[in-house]
C-alpha cells in the first residue's frame with residue numbers, strides 16, 4: 481500500500497511517500513481502506529517534534545494522521561462487517577497512522593458513516609469535532625443558560641464548537657478576523673468579535689466559559705471576560721502551562737485538555753451528522769500526492785473550517 485512516513489522530525493520535506501505491506505489486524509480491530517483523511521495542527525506539531533512526537537519517536541515507521549473515513553476491508557470485531565463505511569479518530573493520543581491507503585485500528589475508535597454524509601465530510605468531523613464535543617460537554621458541562629466565548633471560531637475546532645454550543649442552546653460569541661465574520665455568524669453565533677481590534681477588551685465581563693484555541697496572550701485577554709467561578713478551557717499544547725495558576729488567581733477554573741478517541745462520543749458525532757446538527761465546512765481538498773500543500777495550508781493559521789486529503 482502507499483503510505484506517507486515521517487523520516488525524521490522536521491519540515492514538510494521529511495514526509496516521504498513509500499510502499500508498505502498491508503497492516504495486520506488483531507482481535508477487536510478492523511482494516512479500513514482509506515477514502516479521506518483530515519489534517520490538523522497536531523499533525524504539523526508532531527512532524528516538528530512537538531505534539532505527540534515523544535510517544536511515536538521509537539516507532540518505525542512513523543505514520544502521521546488520526547482522522548479518517550473509509551471502508552472496512554477485513555474485520556476481527558463483531559461491531560463492523562466487511563464493506564461497512566466508517567469514520568473516526570484513530571488511536572488519539574497515540575500512533576494513528578492514517579496517512580496510508582489502509583489503516584488497522586480498534587473498532588471502538590469508529591462509527592458507521594451516515595449514508596447521506598460523504599467520506600470527505602465524515603473524515604472532517606472526527607478530531608476537531610470530538611475536541612469541541614468533549615471540551616464543551618464533559619469539561620465545561622455547557623448548558624442552555626450559559627454564555628460561552630469560542631476563540632478561532634472559524635477554525636477546525638471552533639466551527640464545530642459554535643454548532644455544538646448552539647445545539648445545546650447556549651449564548652455563543654466567537655472570535656476570528658473580520659474576513660471570517662459572516663462565516664462565524666452563519667454557524668449560529670450570537671456575536672462576532674474581531675481579535676485584531678480591541679473588541680475583546682470592550683466586551684462584557686460576564687462569560688461563564690471561554691474555549692481558548694490560541695494560547696499565550698489570548699489567555700490573558702480572555703481571563704477578564706469570565707465571571708468569578710467560571711471556566712477557561714485551553715486546548716493548544718505546549719503554550720499554556722500556567723493557565724491553571726493564572727485562572728485561579730482570578731477566581732476562575734483553568735483547565736487544559738486533550739481529546740481522546742472514544743466509542744460513545746464518535747457515535748454521538750455520527751448522530752449529529754445524520755440529524756444535521758453538525759455540518760463540517762470543508763474549505764479545501766488536496767490529493768494524497770500533495771500532502772505538503774495540506775500541511776502548508778494548516779501552517780498558515782488561517783484555515784477556514786477543515787481541509788481534507790482525498791485518497
Ligand SMILES: NC(=O)c1ccc[n+]([C@@H]2O[C@H](COP(=O)([O-])OP(=O)(O)OC[C@H]3O[C@@H](n4cnc5c(N)ncnc54)[C@H](OP(=O)(O)O)[C@@H]3O)[C@@H](O)[C@H]2O)c1
Nearest residue numbers: 521632634635636637656657675715716737738739782783
Ligand atoms: N488539546 C487537544 O486535544 C486539541 C485538539 C484539537 C486542536 N487542538 C489545538 O487547538 C488549536 C486550534 O486548532 P484548529 O484545528 O481549530 O486550528 P485551525 O483550524 O488551524 O484554526 C484556524 C483559525 O484560527 C483563526 N485565528 C487565527 N488566529 C486567531 C486569533 N488570534 N484569535 C482568534 N482566531 C484566530 C483563523 O481565523 P482568521 O483567518 O480569521 O484569523 C482560522 O480560521 C491548535 O493549536 C490545535 O493544535 C488541541
